[in-house]
Every structure is written in C-alpha cells, then in structure tokens.
Amino acid sequence: MSLFAQAAFAWLFPYITPEIMVYAKWIPIVAFFLQYLGFGLGFGVINYLLQGEILPSDMRSIGNGLIGIFDNLFVFLSVKSIPFLIASIGVGGMYCLYTILVLITLVVSFFTMPETKGMSLEDIEDFYTAMKKTERIEKKSHMQP
Known part of the structure; x- marks a missing residue:
C-alpha cells in the first residue's frame, strides 16, 4: 500500500x-x-x-x-x-x-x-520428503506404458 x-x-x-x-x-x-x-x-x-x-x-x-x-x-x-x-x-x-x-x-x-504453523522441523522435513517420494512415484507411473 x-x-x-x-x-x-x-x-x-x-x-x-x-x-x-x-x-x-x-x-x-x-x-x-x-x-x-x-x-x-x-x-x-x-x-x-x-x-x-x-x-x-x-x-x-x-x-x-x-x-x-x-x-x-x-x-x-x-x-x-x-x-x-x-x-x-x-x-x-x-x-x-x-x-x-x-x-x-x-x-x-x-x-x-505450505502452512507450517504448529509443526516441528522434523514434521516439515517429513512432509517434504513424502512429497518428493510421491512425485517420483508419479513420474515412474507416467513413464511406464
């Protein structure tokens, strides 16, 4: 403003x-x-x-x-x-x-x-690790015929 x-x-x-x-x-x-x-x-x-x-x-x-x-x-x-x-x-x-x-x-x-209020540093790191694994799985599933 x-x-x-x-x-x-x-x-x-x-x-x-x-x-x-x-x-x-x-x-x-x-x-x-x-x-x-x-x-x-x-x-x-x-x-x-x-x-x-x-x-x-x-x-x-x-x-x-x-x-x-x-x-x-x-x-x-x-x-x-x-x-x-x-x-x-x-x-x-x-x-x-x-x-x-x-x-x-x-x-x-x-x-x-992402909203990180109330989350510990370990929880936040686990959240991003899980997101990264999900992205890798989705990439693999799109590459397979």
Missing part, C-alpha cells in the same frame, strides 16, 4: 494545489517509513526465516548460501535498474511497477507456500 501511495503521489504531484500540499507533503515520508517498517517486520526477512523450515537439514548450509547470493544479486539488479526505470516510465511508474511485483509475489506465495 505504501508503494501505491508513493506512485499516486508522484503522478498527482503536478495537480496538487499549494493549499493541499501543506498536508500532502507528508505522504511520501509516511509511505516511505511504512514501506521500510513492513519490509523489516515481515516481507524482507521472511525468506530468511523460512530457510530453517523449508530446507532439509542436510542441504541447509548450501541452500542458505545460495539464497543469500541470489538475494544480494537481485537487490543489486533492482538498485541498478532504478535510473533506467525512472527515465523510461517515471517515478510514479516505477513505484507502480514495484507495487505490481509485490502483489504478484504475495499471490504466488499465498498459493504455493
């Missing part, structure tokens, strides 16, 4: 009258604060919290390293793409694009992430 507020402010900025601007000038600051608050309290750290639950114990160290590498790579690419995005679609368009990407991430995460 804060990214959308920043996009709306950037697009509507030329149309805001000086009387309204006295109050509206706080919108980007508050939106920026809420964006980083939300990122720091959930959206930004959740992939690091899930690593301990989702990755099997024998692959955790390699998986954590790979996730860290990809996370930093995508942060780098995101930061480097900002000047290009501002030049091509403007500040409002950039914030709108990031809003859309966050919404897509939330929808995909909602439908693909």
